[in-house]
Amino acid sequence: MAYQTACQADEVWEGDMLEVDVGEHPVLLVRMEGGALHAYQGMCPHQDIPLSEGRFDGKVLMCRAHQWTFDARNGQGINPHDCQLAQYPVREENGQVLVEVEGVSPLFAHS
Numbered sequence: 257m258a259y260q261t262a263c264q265a266d267e268v269w270e271g272d273m274l275e276v277d278v279g280e281h282p283v284l285l286v287r288m289e290g291g292a293l294h295a296y297q298g299m300c301p302h303q304d305i306p307l308s309e310g311r312f313d314g315k316v317l318m319c320r321a322h323q324w325t326f327d328a329r330n331g332q333g334i335n336p337h338d339c340q341l342a343q344y345p346v347r348e349e350n351g352q353v354l355v356e357v358e359g360v361s362p363l364f365a366h367s
């Protein structure tokens with residue numbers, strides 16, 4: 257298993273999100289209020305819409321298509337509650353964001 261460079265750390269501002277491709281995987285990076293960085297599947301588990309086209313307020317992600325919402329601390333669905341974003345291991349090193357995508361598959365929910 258290996259971490260791959262996703263982007264420069266200063267490309268993801270606090271309270272902001274950024275979609276990057278890591279290998280073949282679309283990955284959504286979110287930087288929480290306070291600076292913590294998380295990496296999730298880039299596509300909505302509902303109908304494959306890029307989550308980067310939605311909204312992020314520093315705490316909650318909202319898909320633009322049907323307004324599903326997710327807790328950006330852990331990817332847990334808020335509305336509906338019975339869904340989840342797959343989370344990738346992520347770390348910052350020497351000004352770069354590194355993500356490990358191997359072994360993690362995007363999750364899909366009921367439609």
Ligand code: FES
Pocket residue numbers: 300301302303304305319320321322323324
């Ligand atoms: S595609 Fe994201 S909420 Fe429907």
